[in-house]
Amino acid sequence: MGLFKRASDMVEAKVSKFLNRLEDPNEMLDLSYEKMLTNLQEVRRHLADVVTEQKALEAQMDKAEKEIANYEDSARAALKLEREDLAKEALLRKQRETEHLAQLREGHERIVAQVEKLKDTEHKYRDRIESFRTQKEVTKATYQAAQSQVKVSESMTGISKELGGVGATLQRAQEKTDQMVARANAIDALSEEGVLEDPMDKRDRTTRELDDLRKQAAVDSDLERLKKELGKDN
Template identity: 30%
Template structure:
């Protein structure tokens, strides 16, 4: 199992555990990011170690190549000196060095593959970490909005809303009664302007009455 796969298992386990315990979402997100950062450090540390092993192996391979060449030179020198026995022994050492070199080449290929896998995991993990950090504020804001809406709905469910409307209607009715009571005191009462207008109207009636009496008196004569 790769480190990245193990990391995903850790994150999933933590998420499930936090959800089961109804932990604070902010704490959950912070823990996820912390897990990502710690795993990223671990993967990079492993990658650095593999790269160091690769350099060590490359130096070893260079030494084996040089050793094989040296044994070949010694075998050639032995033949020049008519020492075929020494030449054979030198070539045997060269063969052993070459065999070790081939094994080292296979190890190098495996290390190269491992480095590529680690680089891919680092890139994926870094991208996920960047995405998580970018979405952290948005996720917390969404959680807060959802929590607020839920709290409002819990506080003001349908029954409570109906109760609130009924209270409002009772207060409205009470205001109507108060206003009606005020208006009842005004019934049959007149203000100063109305009384003055009535006096003016009475005076006109009186004048008309006197004029009518005068005309009738003249006709009687």
């Protein structure tokens, strides 16, 4: 029985040590800090993705503006050659590209707003992480001091008089950890917000025909303007 009792005591001591290690506020605080850093990296990756989309839209806008200018030049050249049919075709393409450019600009405005929002989120989250890091180090130092005091007291009196203080320190560390993890999760949720929706044409046939007539009227008006500029007004 004596041998079995000693073996049982050893197992119990190891289990107790393992459980104490799991409840160590130093480890809990470090894990929470690492989680917050991971979330910050996620925010930054999402920000980089949105900025990439912004740059891509800006490139498309530049291309559309050049296309519009090219169609204008083509229409002028066609009129000089008395090819009104080609001029009208060029102006029709110009009109389409102008509408495309308007859509790009609208999307660009939404992305710019999203980028600014993510930048603000990243800045605030970074400040919170730095504040948490400072609190973490203070808490760890407090816990280490409490542990040292417990060991000194136990070695001198054989009685653990500081268990209540250590328990309170553990509770404070857990409460601060829960608060910071909740903040981290709230900030992380912002990075999962969508940026743009795919455009869908839901117009009925009548609306499309009216839009086509409007485009044609705009082309005719543009054509008359160019004719007047080139002295081709009939």
